[in-house]
Amino acid sequence: MGDNRILEDDLAQIVRLALTGQNEDVRLFVARLVRRYRDTEPALAKQLDLFLRNKPAKARSPLRKTIKPSVAEEVLPVDDETRLSLLKEFTDNADFAPPLMSDQLNDSLSQLILERKQIDKLVALGLEPTRSAVFVGPPGVGKTLTARWIAAQLHVPLYILDLTAVMSSLLGRSGSNLRTALDFAKRTPCVLLLDEVDAIAKRRSDDSDIGELKRLVTVILQEVDEWKASGLLLAATNHPELIDPALWRRFDMEIKFELPESDNIKDAIKRFFGPDYAMFDLWIDALTLAFKGQSFSNIERTIKRFRRALALGLSTDKELVEEFVKASICELEHKERIDLAKHLSAQSMLSQHTISDITGVSRDTIRKYSKIKMVK
Numbered sequence: 001m002g003d004n005r006i007l008e009d010d011l012a013q014i015v016r017l018a019l020t021g022q023n024e025d026v027r028l029f030v031a032r033l034v035r036r037y038r039d040t041e042p043a044l045a046k047q048l049d050l051f052l053r054n055k056p057a058k059a060r061s062p063l064r065k066t067i068k069p070s071v072a073e074e075v076l077p078v079d080d081e082t083r084l085s086l087l088k089e090f091t092d093n094a095d096f097a098p099p100l101m102s103d104q105l106n107d108s109l110s111q112l113i114l115e116r117k118q119i120d121k122l123v124a125l126g127l128e129p130t131r132s133a134v135f136v137g138p139p140g141v142g143k144t145l146t147a148r149w150i151a152a153q154l155h156v157p158l159y160i161l162d163l164t165a166v167m168s169s170l171l172g173r174s175g176s177n178l179r180t181a182l183d184f185a186k187r188t189p190c191v192l193l194l195d196e197v198d199a200i201a202k203r204r205s206d207d208s209d210i211g212e213l214k215r216l217v218t219v220i221l222q223e224v225d226e227w228k229a230s231g232l233l234l235a236a237t238n239h240p241e242l243i244d245p246a247l248w249r250r251f252d253m254e255i256k257f258e259l260p261e262s263d264n265i266k267d268a269i270k271r272f273f274g275p276d277y278a279m280f281d282l283w284i285d286a287l288t289l290a291f292k293g294q295s296f297s298n299i300e301r302t303i304k305r306f307r308r309a310l311a312l313g314l315s316t317d318k319e320l321v322e323e324f325v326k327a328s329i330c331e332l333e334h335k336e337r338i339d340l341a342k343h344l345s346a347q348s349m350l351s352q353h354t355i356s357d358i359t360g361v362s363r364d365t366i367r368k369y370s371k372i373k374m375v376k
Contacts (some may be wrong), residue, residue, distance in 0.1 A: 027052065031122040032235065077161075077180045081173065083196075084165035086181040096152035100268050108255050113153050116232060130252045131235040132224055134197070136240050137257025140295030143236040144195060146257075150232070151191040159185050160193045165199060175215045175366055182223045194220070197235040198242040198286050217244050224239065224250040257323055265291050265299065272303040276310065283321045289340045290328045326358045341366050 018026050030048055076085045078346045088144060089092040115129035122129055135143040152256060153156035185192040200216045227233045266288045270277055291299050309315045341361040344350055356363045
């Protein structure tokens with residue numbers, strides 16, 4: 001077990017060095033492994049030594065100026081105190097699934113992407129594309145997912161500012177971390193997302209905040225003003241009322257994310273059920289009503305729970321839906337409860353007693369609507 005653990009540690013170390021582009025460090029580490037395993041694992045040591053010999057290091061002239069590595073090869077900036085990365089990186093393919101969205105939101109995002117793809121046309125007309133936008137909406141409606149999709153459509157990486165790493169315990173260090181992260185993102189075409197921007201860009205008139213946070217607002221103000229058109233700066237917030245008005249005015253565009261409507265909920269249910277959709281087809285309309293007022297992330301979480309329970313044989317589709325509808329019914333208005341009861345009466349094999357128990361609608365009301373349907 002001990003030998004396996006050592007091998008695992010060596011493998012993890014060499015992968016880390018390789019993925020961060022530290023080619024010379026990789027060679028030095030492999031040479032060290034050759035010496036380490038020469039006695040205990042001679043075949044492995046010989047193979048590693050052959051790799052080194054077949055791929056010699058490029059000779060460097062001491063008189064030649066060292067070429068600065070491209071941004072793509074650079075390591076993401078870190079906080080000097082904790083060594084945590086200041087940015088999270090996503091490099092999704094162009095076929096990254098588009099987020100679920102309303103027609104109005106789709107129009108706004110489509111224009112944003114089209115502007116970026118036709119920068120030359122705008123520049124020829126003396127115009128610039130949208131350089132910055134702020135996403136506003138409750139948690140779980142797809143703000144971060146949308147940022148990933150935009151970056152994928154533009155074939156550039158997405159960087160997300162990691163607030164836990166930026167906020168240092170050292171006085172004055174947070175502002176330096178923030179500027180370091182932003183400077184890194186400005187060096188190459190990319191999409192940068194300041195997620196939960198209200199946490200670092202609160203109103204400077206708020207006397208309860210320490211001076212450090214007020215300095216962060218000043219840094220962001222300067223950066224938004226000077227952001228290059230080659231990159232796209234996004235911010236996301238659940239609490240727009242907390243953001244400093246001076247910063248709010250500097251964003252080129254405000255994009256609102258709302259809780260999904262019925263059509264979007266139904267689309268989300270179909271997508272999240274995936275191959276299990278056919279098993280729940282009978283319940284889709286009932287679930288659409290029961291999911292009203294919930295975010296996409298809550299819908300996905302619930303449906304994944306359904307699928308796991310079904311896969312393990314813990315519950316049937318009928319039991320899962322009944323349980324969920326009964327737990328969610330208190331969030332619905334009286335008319336919506338009646339609509340749900342009517343749907344269950346018409347589409348399911350549930351008894352009127354069971355439907356009444358699930359929805360809280362009286363059996364007399366259910367019976368009345370059933371008679372109306374029969375007459376029609």
